[in-house]
Structure formats: structure tokens, C-alpha cells
Amino acid sequence: MTRVLGWLAALALLAGLGMAFAVAPREATQGTVQRIMYVHVPSVWVAYCAFVVVFVASIAYLATRAEAADRLAHASAEVGVLFTGLTIATGSIWGKPTWGTWWTWDARLTSVAVLFVMYVGYLLLRGMIDEGERAARYAAVLGVVAALNIPLVHFSVLWWRTLHQPPSLMKPGPSSMPPVIVRALLVNFAAFALLYLYFVAKRVRLLRLEGEAGA
Amino acid sequence: MRKTKFITGGAVIAAALAYMIYAGVTQSAVYFVTPAELRASAVAGKAYRLGGMVLPGSVTWEPRTLALHFTLGDGTATVPVRHKGTPPDLFGEGRGAVVEGTWSADGYFRASLILAKHSEEYKAPHDASQAGYKELIRTLQGDGR
Structure with a gap:
């Protein structure tokens, strides 16, 4: 099952590369550098989803004390941190040629940095507590609280003046992109989502085996 | 009873965190001032971040001295800007720009x-x-940006 997921993710990533480089046009204003979007935007969408999963699984753990919910939250947070890191790295590489800087402290970049640090803190917290049940309980509380960051990141570009531009797609009204760019984005999002599922499935299984070996 | 305490504690922590994030971001939330805001309270020598539109026809760039002059506007006020250096690729007339420096x-x-x-x-x-x-192939041949 997990293996099938892995192969699906690999195929979808190949399709995504094809969409990004062969199907999507060279963007009129920015040129080829705009293609970084096909990694940058799917990464952050998957990171959002990953942290929503942490939020839901943390509530489920607090309500039921089911270890499976805790393992899901743990795995999803790890993969979410990975994709947030990828978002920051690709955004930085995109920012240098277009904006003229690798980094600036505007509300969008700052709120993403806070998001990243909070979930790194979540993983640190888990690692610092030896007793499994207590680690799971504390982590679940943080997993619920840290989700506050997700709307903050999304709306930062609307609530404050920023260097980062407002959303092109995730907004009311028509999108500010031609359909071919939207399609390329969605294919890459699907590919990244499959990769996320593959990583989480692997990590959940490992965490379960570790738990069984430790018990 | 224990559950109530737990939920209350959690809510207090959540509210405190939310407030800290909100207050922290709000304080530095004015990422840039507009030309009108700068005109209203400009202090010579003070550092600002100024954002606006690069007015069409205002850009002059001298490649030998790297002297870049242009005007930023926001529809109500304009500010002349001087810089020494090469602007980023996307800098241009009729587009947005944010500049850091002093008045x-x-x-x-x-x-x-x-x-x-x-x-x-x-x-x-x-x-x-x-x-x-086709454009991609062209750029791979070293012809594009």
C-alpha cells in the first residue's frame, strides 16, 4: 500500500515537472524564474494541510488518548516542517532575482518564520520529554495552539503592507493567473500531496514499530 | 474538574500566544511608508522604508556611474529617489518598488x-x-534572463 503511494508520488512528480517546464508558458513579466512557483506554492499548501492534520489529530488525541492519533500528529508535524523549510528556501531563491533580496522582515516572511520555528519547537518538545504519554499530551496542546499561525500566514499579505504580493488564487473572485498556470500548480500540488502522504505513512509505521520495540 | 482546569489553562495560553503574535507583528507591521506619509512627517537623516509606484518616465540610470534616479508616487504625493547601483530585474516604470534609505x-x-x-x-x-x-529551449541556450 505504502509502496503504491510512493510510486504514485514519483509519477505525479514527473508529471508536475512536465507541467512546470514544458506545458506552462514562460511567464510574461518575470520570465523563467517564475517557474519556482511550481515548487514554492505547492510546498506551502502541503505545509498548511500538514499542520491542519496536526491540529485535528491533536484534538483527537486529547479527546480519546488514542496513540494512533498522536503518531499521526507527530509524523505530520515532521513532514510539515520539511515542506515549510522548502517553502522558505524556494521563496528566498525566488526573491533574490525578482525582489532583489534573499530575505526581508515583512509580515508574510516573518509569519512564515514564526510558523516554522513553532513546529520545530513542537518537535523539540516531543524530543525533550522521555515519558511517552506526557510528551504526547504536551505536544497535543502545542499542536492545537500552533495552528493559530496558519490563518495568520495566509492573511498577513491582506492585513498588512508587505513586499510579498497578495494571493493570486486562494481569494474570492477570479484568479489572477491564466488557466494553464493554475493547472500546472494543481498537478504539482497533487504530486506534493501524494509525497506528503507517502512520507507520513512511512513515519507513522516507523513510530508504531519504535513504540512496540520500546514497550 | 481536571478537564475544566486543563481547558481553561490551554485557552489562557492560546490567548496569550495569539496576543503576542498579533502585537509583535503589528508593531513592525508598517513594512513601508507611502510617499504621502513620508511627506507628512519626514525627518532628515532618519531611516525609512518607502514604498510606492515608480512613476512612468521618471527613471534615469547612468551605467558608467550607476547613478539611478526615479520618482516614487502613491497617487497623492511623490518623492524623488536617488540610488547608486543596479536595480533588480523586475524594477521598472509603472511597477511597485520598496526602497530602504534615509530622507x-x-x-x-x-x-x-x-x-x-x-x-x-x-x-x-x-x-x-x-x-x-520554445522559450525554455531559448533560455537554455543562454539567450534569456
Whole structure:
């Protein structure tokens, strides 16, 4: 099952590369550098989803004390941190040629940095507590609280003046992109989502085996 | 009873965190001032981040001295900007820009850093169908940006 997921993710990533480089046009204003979007935007969408999963699984753990919910939250947070890191790295590489800087402290970049640090803190917290049940309980509380960051990141570009531009797609009204760019984005999002599922499935299984070996 | 305490504690922590994030971001939330805001309270020698539109026809760039002059406007006020250096690729007339620097007593903004702000609009070139692939090949041959 997990293996099938892995192969699906690999195929979808190949399709995504094809969409990004062969199907999507060279963007009129920015040129080829705009293609970084096909990694940058799917990464952050998957990171959002990953942290929503942490939020839901943390509530489920607090309500039921089911270890499976805790393992899901743990795995999803790890993969979410990975994709947030990828978002920051690709955004930085995109920012240098277009904006003229690798980094600036505007509300969008700052709120993403806070998001990243909070979930790194979540993983640190888990690692610092030896007793499994207590680690799971504390982590679940943080997993619920840290989700506050997700709307903050999304709306930062609307609530404050920023260097980062407002959303092109995730907004009311028509999108500010031609359909071919939207399609390329969605294919890459699907590919990244499959990769996320593959990583989480692997990590959940490992965490379960570790738990069984430790018990 | 224990549950109530737990939920109350959690809510207090959540509210405190939310407030800290909100207050922290709000304080530095004015990422840039507009030309009108700068005109209203400009202090010579003070550092600002100024954002606005690069007025069409205002840009002059001298490649030998790297002297870049242009005017930023926001529809109500304009500010002349002087900079020494090469602007980023997306910098241009009729587009947004954010500049960091100081207000000079001589009535212009001395910018030490020019940032180009791009819009959320993405456009395909006019003949969108296969142009992307051809353009890519062209750029791979070292002809494009």
C-alpha cells in the first residue's frame, strides 16, 4: 500500500515537472524564474494541510488518548516542517532575482518564520520529554495552539503592507493567473500531496514499530 | 474538574500566544511608508522604508556611474529617489518598488537598497500554446534572463 503511494508520488512528480517546464508558458513579466512557483506554492499548501492534520489529530488525541492519533500528529508535524523549510528556501531563491533580496522582515516572511520555528519547537518538545504519554499530551496542546499561525500566514499579505504580493488564487473572485498556470500548480500540488502522504505513512509505521520495540 | 482546569489553562495560553503574535507583528507591521506619509512627517537623516509606484518616465540610470534616479508616487504625493547601483530585474516604470534609505535634507530620498514589488498577476505570453517550451529551449541556450 505504502509502496503504491510512493510510486504514485514519483509519477505525479514527473508529471508536475512536465507541467512546470514544458506545458506552462514562460511567464510574461518575470520570465523563467517564475517557474519556482511550481515548487514554492505547492510546498506551502502541503505545509498548511500538514499542520491542519496536526491540529485535528491533536484534538483527537486529547479527546480519546488514542496513540494512533498522536503518531499521526507527530509524523505530520515532521513532514510539515520539511515542506515549510522548502517553502522558505524556494521563496528566498525566488526573491533574490525578482525582489532583489534573499530575505526581508515583512509580515508574510516573518509569519512564515514564526510558523516554522513553532513546529520545530513542537518537535523539540516531543524530543525533550522521555515519558511517552506526557510528551504526547504536551505536544497535543502545542499542536492545537500552533495552528493559530496558519490563518495568520495566509492573511498577513491582506492585513498588512508587505513586499510579498497578495494571493493570486486562494481569494474570492477570479484568479489572477491564466488557466494553464493554475493547472500546472494543481498537478504539482497533487504530486506534493501524494509525497506528503507517502512520507507520513512511512513515519507513522516507523513510530508504531519504535513504540512496540520500546514497550 | 481536571478537564475544566486543563481547558481553561490551554485557552489562557492560546490567548496569550495569539496576543503576542498579533502585537509583535503589528508593531513592525508598517513594512513601508507611502510617499504621502513620508511627506507628512519626514525627518532628515532618519531611516525609512518607502514604498510606492515608480512613476512612468521618471527613471534615469547612468551605467558608467550607476547613478539611478526615479520618482516614487502613491497617487497623492511623490518623492524623488536617488540610488547608486543596479536595480533588480523586475524594477521598472509603472511597477511597485520598496526602497530602504534615509530622507535627505536636500529634499530627496537617498536609497541604499532597491526592492522590486511584483503584483499577483501572472500572464502567459500572447501565443501561449507552445511558446513556453520554445522559450525554455531559448533560455537554455543562454539567450534569456
